[in-house]
Amino acid sequence: MFHKSLTLFLILTVISHVNSQPDNRYDPFDWVLYRQLGEITSITKGFAYIYIGTESGGVVRIQRIGHNLEEPLTTAQGLKSNFISAVHFDRHTGTLWITADDYIHSSHTREGNWYINNIDEWGLPLRTKITRLGSSQNYIWVQTSSGYIKLDHISGIFLGTYTFPDEEYIHWSSSSQFPNFETDKVNEYSMSDGWLAVGSGAVSPNGRNLRVTVFYEGSEGDVVLGLADGTIFVGDNRLKFLEPLTAGLGNNDVQFMLDKKAFIIGGRFAKQTIGFTYFDPRREIMEIIGYDDHINLTAGPYYCAVRAGDEIWYGGNSMIAVYDEKDDFWRTLDETRGFSGQIITDMEADSEFVWIASSSGLTRINQSSKRSNPIGFEKIFNHIFIYDIELVDNQLWIASDYDLTVVNLSNERVLNFKQIGSLGNMAGIEDVLSGFKVLEQFKDEIIVSSKQGIWSFDYNTQTWSELVDASVFAGREIFALARFKKYIFLATNDGFIRYDIKDRFIRDYHYEFLGQIHDMKVDKKHLWLGTSNGLLKFKWTKD
Structure with missing residues (x-):
């Protein structure tokens, strides 16, 4: 009986271990997911890193020496959820413990290879929640809403439930559920970059009063303070000085x-959305451009952005936010400026005008006056959903569901794609092409997606050619694409595809x-994905 029980335990352990990995082909940080953090929930200190649990961004890792950011631990590393209620580093074993939703993860590598336990299998009261983690010399202790x-x-084997622990000395990690700091303690520290500690919170340089959720003081001088909006302060208890870290x-829903x-990132609006993000991945620097921190910057969803001279235009719902980088000034344009459409789907800019594609047509806006300045052909697209536009050599390409139009802006001539250059191997099927949704310039080519395949128009040879047969994406809808040398990446409604145009090799993700x-966006090393789950970095050359 003992041997049968042991065998069953080992089988379940192996299954749990295998299921904890997204794909064993990859190293832990070949995939990296960046998200909005939400509230800081828990803090623990390891040998090399400080681990910070967050409400929606997984576990943040900060180097103890230098306080530089490292890649976070998220569902991309095998965690069951990005909602972290507790983190704990057991110095006796070198194991990192993480609670994500109803799952307890443990790893000796502290990067992947997780052993995962579901607390629902332990016979606990319904809706029991884990509030913090701790350790003694021989055990891990889990405090829950119903006991210990x-x-x-x-091994992480379940050894029982307790009303109170049967050990006196337990080292608990800092938790937002058990604030163990006094207000006067926080006020002993000075904050940089215009922040001010006030009572049980901190006031930002723009006047926002934010609650302190977790305060951690390590035995070796490390100090970390977490706020309700995800801002993290790091420092030491000798200088009594804290620096903010984004x-x-x-x-979380990245549209562009x-x-x-160095990216500027924006997307859909949710209850906890703060604003746009500036992210320099080479230096691991993030800065949030908060809606509440800037006059004339209207909060809302934003679907696209374009540079127009010294300005950046952001397209949203029936509005456009314009930022003047030179004068550091925001303004919001609405439909009184002459554009229409609930959703601004894409924008292209030349030296004088910005072309606005929307869910109900096409508009040309003068950059100086910020008002509509139509040529005349725009009325052709009234009440038509424009999915994408691309401006190449003074030709405006316009993709709608059943048509692909090319406008020569020099002579205002409006042409159907079939009238441009030679049809090449498109000949014979050009009349059945439909579902034009994505346009992308690559060197001297423009790439076009359709339901019947991916096509390329070469500006040098003035010829159409098929890049990807429709069988490659098997009827899936194309939402975005990017190309690097002989590889083309296709984002679909079910993951994405990497296709080798030369060797015709397909890899599906x-x-x-x-x-x-x-x-x-793709470069020689990484593929960057703006997704409904956040911003993803993938080391695509690993495959």
Whole structure:
């Protein structure tokens, strides 16, 4: 009987271990997910890192020496959820323990290879929640809303429930559920960058009063303070000085990534959305451009952005936010400026005008006057959903569901795509093409998605050619695409595809943490994905 029970336990343990990994082909940080953090919930100190649990952004990792950000631990590393109620580092074993929703994770590598236990299997009262984690010399202790749980600190085996622990010395990690600091303690510290500690909170440089959720003072001088909006302060207890650190995005549903090396990120609006995000991945620097911190910047969903001279235009719902980088000034344009459409789907800019594509048509806005300045052909697209536009060599490409139009802005000539250059191997099927949704310029080509395949128009040869046969994406809807040399990446309504145009090799990616992909950017090392789950970085050359 003992041997049967032991065998069953080992089988369940192995299954739990295998299921904890997204894909064993990858190293832990080949996939990295960046999200909005929400409230800081828990803090613990390891050998090399400080681990910070968050409400929606997984576990933030900060180097103890230098206080630099490292990649976070999220569902991309195998966690069951990005909602972290407790983190704890057991110094006796070197194991990191993480509670994500109703699952307790443990890992000796502290990066992946998680052993996962579901607390629902322990016979606890209904809706029991874990509030903090701690450890003694031989055990892991879990405090819940209904009592205490003892676990073996090596195997994680469940050893029983207790009304109170049967050990006196337990080292508990800091938790937002058990604030163990006094207001006067926080006020002993000075804050940089215009922040001010006031009572049980902190006031931002823009006057927002934010609650302190967790305060951690380590035995070796490390000090970390977490706020309700996800702001983290790090310092030491000798200098009594704290510096703010932004480790998450301003929103979770990323619709666009502007620029190539350092991104400006925005997306849909939710209850906890703070604003846009500036992210420089080379230096691991994040800055949030908060809606509440800037006059004339209207909160809301934003779907696209474009640079127009010294300005950045952000397209939202029946409005456009314009930021003047030179004068550091925001303004919001509404439909009284002459554009229409509840959803601004895309924008393109030349030296004088910004073209606005929307769910109900196309508009040209003068950059100086910020008012509509139509040519005349725009009325052709009244009440038509425009999915994408691309401005190439003074030609405006316009993609709608059943038509692909090219407008020569020099002579205002409006042409159907079939009238541009030579049809090449498109000949014979050009009349059945439909579902034009994504346009992307690549070198001297413009790439077009349709239900019947992915096509390329070469400006040098003035010829159409098929890049990807429709069988590659098997009827799935294309939402975004990006190309690097012979590889093309296609975001669909079910993950994404990497296709080798030369060798015709297909690799399909389906992971729950991907969410719905809205935008893509690729370089020689990484693929960046703007998704409904946040911003993803993928080391695509690993495959």
